[in-house]
Amino acid sequence: MIPSGQPSPATRVDASPPRPDDITTLALGDLAEGVEWRRPVLLDADLVVLVTGGHGTAELDFRPLPCRPGTLLRARPGQALRCEAARIDAVVVRWSATALRGLDVDAAADVPAHWQLAGEEADVLRNEVTQLVVDCRRQPDGPAARALVRHRLAVLLRRLALLPPAPAGGDAAGAGPRTENATFRRLRQEVERGYQHTRRVEDYAARIGCSVRTLTRACLAATGRSAKQVIDDRVALEASRLLAATDEPIARIGRRLGFPEPTNFGRFFTREVGLSPGAFRSARGGPAGNGRPPARRG
Template identity: 70%
Template sequence: MVPSGQLPPATRPDLPSPEIDILELGDLTPGAGQPRPVLLDDDLLILVTGGHGIVELDFHALPCRPGTLLRATPGQVLRCPARLDAIVLRWHADALHGLDVDPAAVPHHHQLTGEDEDAVINEVSQLVVDHRRHRDDPAVRALLRHQLAVLLIRLALLPGARDSERAPDDTDPQRTEAATFRRFCREVEAGYPYTRRVEDYAARLGCSVRTLTRACLAVTGRSAKQVVDERVALQARRLLAATDEPVARIGRQLGFPEPTNFGRFFTREVGVSPGAFRAARGRSPQRIVAPRRPGDPCTPAGRA
């Protein structure tokens, strides 16, 4: 049984390549009325083809119209309005194994225009056609994997997409701090359910708390402790919005044995109690929030 609020695995018995699936936007949030946020298990690439509306990704409201490209990653929560039409590519993590491609270099929210839009639409359309026409051919698995890799590489080359992916330069303090911040984010992603102590992350990275705090302040304007606490609060918001797990159990999963401690932490970070936040999860986003910078916050993809 698939837990409430989660997508079913990206496998269907009639498809030869369960690693890569083609969906419609309505398949992500089925049902009538205001769609509920969905906790994602797989990578998604969404190309809006019709309509205007707002897609909510990790609680950021993103404006969408034809040509809008969205990339979502496992662990994020997604809510899509019914008035949008889109092609959705969904793939398992191992679909790109052995291929020289980095999905993390793809922007999470981008409005395609001009030649870029034409090229991306052509590649997505060809992938969809091959997915449908060759479903009985065993060779389609390799074809789709390479088509997806080419598409992702093309998207990584979009203007501005790779600004945050430059290799660190030891002679440039800002770029060195950005590299430290990225390493810190990776450690936080692995360790946030177990510890919120910056000292523990500094020990794992072989640096001082002061170094981590300096890097976080340089990249985000927030301290290392704030970055850790925001990551924990984000996961709490995801689970409260997209699942029916009891509040106390969610707190325990995030390292709060006592529900009162979790309630105080959540209220401090989010501004409302866990119960109030969950009660409001079905409301439509009230305003558009611009996507954060690439290192901001520490999400599984490092971007939101």
């Protein structure tokens, strides 16, 4: 599901709602469900993707990530994913938001989005994923089997959380900063709750209980960007996801993100992304023009 607001008529990973304890394994191509990756798909579940063969590129939120055997991707609900599925073989572990309820594991832990496994680390994580796949496919459905699969997933996520930080000065792992100060973490949380309603730094400072200057210092230390830029980045990312992966009318996307006037949304998006909303959608495989929502599936 998209992090906030009503879900749009998007290309989804699954047309039917998952069971509360749903944990499944599938092939990479199954995620695209007939669209053959012509456009990104909006994810409505958490994913771990382990590349087992081939070479190619995956795009996660429009960032190209090189993939080869041993590449691991960690994707989250609301993100836009596109893969060269014809050139990459991978196993996908997919689970719903409540699959880990009651277990002492933080599914939201700061795990790298992209990691190239090597050595013992690769062997251990490959074995964890393989065993999870075996248990998902071979164990008969029942309370004991579901408990086993849930615990397998919890172990896998714990191991991912223990991955070392990205190499100093390098960005190949795609991890980004692994530590952030408390003020910046709070801002990110509040932005997730409120980016559709306000882009004012003053509003977030009031919610957190600090000054605008403190927020700006925290953002500059964590990202090199100001608090206002961090907030606008999040709005632009959500707009990009919806434009690329859905046929929702551009004006409606703008209203959902707090722009009652389409012209204001167009100016904001062009300033942040460098393309107009229509040009960005067309470049990502969507229809030119404003677009019309397709019929809902399922």
